Amino acid sequence: MNILALDIGGSKLIAALLFADDSRFEIFSAAHRNLAIDCRREQLLTLIDDAVAELGNISFERVGITIPGLADSCNGIWVYACFSGIRDFPIVQILSERYGNKPIAIENDVNACALAEKKYGKCRELNDFLWITVSNGIGGGLILNGEVYSGHFGGAAEIGHFVVMDSVDGCQPPIRCGCGHFGCLEAEAAGPGIAKRYAWKLQEQHQSNPTRSTPILSAYTAHKVAELARNGDSLALSVMETTGTLLGKAASYAVNLLNLEAVIFGGGVIQSFDLLLPSLEKSFRTRLFRSANPSVKLEQTGLGYHAGLAGAAAITLF
Ligand SMILES: [Zn+2]
The missing domain is CATH 3.30.420.40 (ATPase, nucleotide binding domain)
Incomplete structure (x- = not known):
């Protein structure tokens, strides 16, 4: 299925359209944006919109968000970012409204890499x-x-x-x-x-x-x-x-x-x-x-x- 991936790091974010199933993933297109060290919610959402717009008129069935810091995956909350003032940010609910209530998953970036290694990598x-x-x-x-x-x-x-x-x-x-x-x-x-x-x-x-x-x-x-x-x-x-x-x-x-x-x-x-x-x-x-x-x-x-x-x-x- 086609997935919109949002990989949010400490200094940049990447939005990408990719295909993924249980055995392989393939990146179709990606857009990068730099993040200020003290990036706040509103700026972040603007940059996400901007990067997703650069991907063009895309269609996707699910959204995956990886974030630095603590994520509450069950409730879709970005609990804490180690690099900025972001706390208790209900990012899944906000993006869900923008993306037609498609399923959205959120996870700490390193945990997500570990899961990807199990699905697609050496593990x-x-x-x-x-x-x-x-x-x-x-x-x-x-x-x-x-x-x-x-x-x-x-x-x-x-x-x-x-x-x-x-x-x-x-x-x-x-x-x-x-x-x-x-x-x-x-x-x-x-x-x-x-x-x-x-x-x-x-x-x-x-x-x-x-x-x-x-x-x-x-x-x-x-x-x-x-x-x-x-x-x-x-x-x-x-x-x-x-x-x-x-x-x-x-x-x-x-x-x-x-x-x-x-x-x-x-x-x-x-x-x-x-x-x-x-x-x-x-x-x-x-x-x-x-x-x-x-x-x-x-x-x-x-x-x-x-x-x-x-x-x-x-x-x-x-
Ligand atoms: Zn320490």
């Missing part, structure tokens, strides 16, 4: 796995017994707030997380943390050798650090190695607790998965209780760049 035969997004933030989506496990308060699998860096772990101080703690996985290993740790290393290098030109620290992003690592830059390679180590540490704790079949990684930073995998595997296997977890796999998503849209489609079909 079709698996019932117990964790999906980890590593992007501007870090989130987890947990599938247990073949279904999303949301937890008692709807906030399960918040692996981004595992504290993985203590001051005793390295010479650099732990980074403060948006949640208020220091050394969370999200603060240390998501895109901004990667850029920050590279900038610190450049500064250290500059202080030990002031004859070098002063580094422009704001010029570095996680993407740039990965590119430098690929070109053999030793500081960038060491930052990517530490990032892999921290991701492996968190994944091992999750698997030791839940006895999972696989941990799947997706998101922008994971486009450099090959650079992270050696230290990630080593750190994971070092901490894993092997006797209880003999064949657990660590893999990059099989959904590619469009995991979010696949997720928006998958939630309309489960």
Whole structure:
């Protein structure tokens, strides 16, 4: 069936028309819009209308919405957005009126990616796995017994707030997380943390050798650090190695607790998965209780760049 997918992220939204059934999905057309960091309800609805209009005169039977933060799927409420002031937003009811009361599903974006991995990706035969997004933030989506496990308060699998860096772990101080703690996985290993740790290393290098030109620290992003690592830059390679180590540490704790079949990684930073995998595997296997977890796999998503849209489609079909 034809589905209107709305993949709302922290900094952009994608509206797409796609075909999806239980075994495959195909994207026909997509429209992107940037979102301001403090985007409010009215602005968001305007941007959704605008992006859907760009898709032209489309026909669809269902709508899937994925959002960052907490979703109340049963009542169609976007409960909380970590990046903006959006709270208790009845987005399903509002869009339902615009789209002729067609069925609309809403889910947290990472949970939706986990469901899509089960339907279309590498986990079709698996019932117990964790999906980890590593992007501007870090989130987890947990599938247990073949279904999303949301937890008692709807906030399960918040692996981004595992504290993985203590001051005793390295010479650099732990980074403060948006949640208020220091050394969370999200603060240390998501895109901004990667850029920050590279900038610190450049500064250290500059202080030990002031004859070098002063580094422009704001010029570095996680993407740039990965590119430098690929070109053999030793500081960038060491930052990517530490990032892999921290991701492996968190994944091992999750698997030791839940006895999972696989941990799947997706998101922008994971486009450099090959650079992270050696230290990630080593750190994971070092901490894993092997006797209880003999064949657990660590893999990059099989959904590619469009995991979010696949997720928006998958939630309309489960
Ligand atoms: Zn945190």
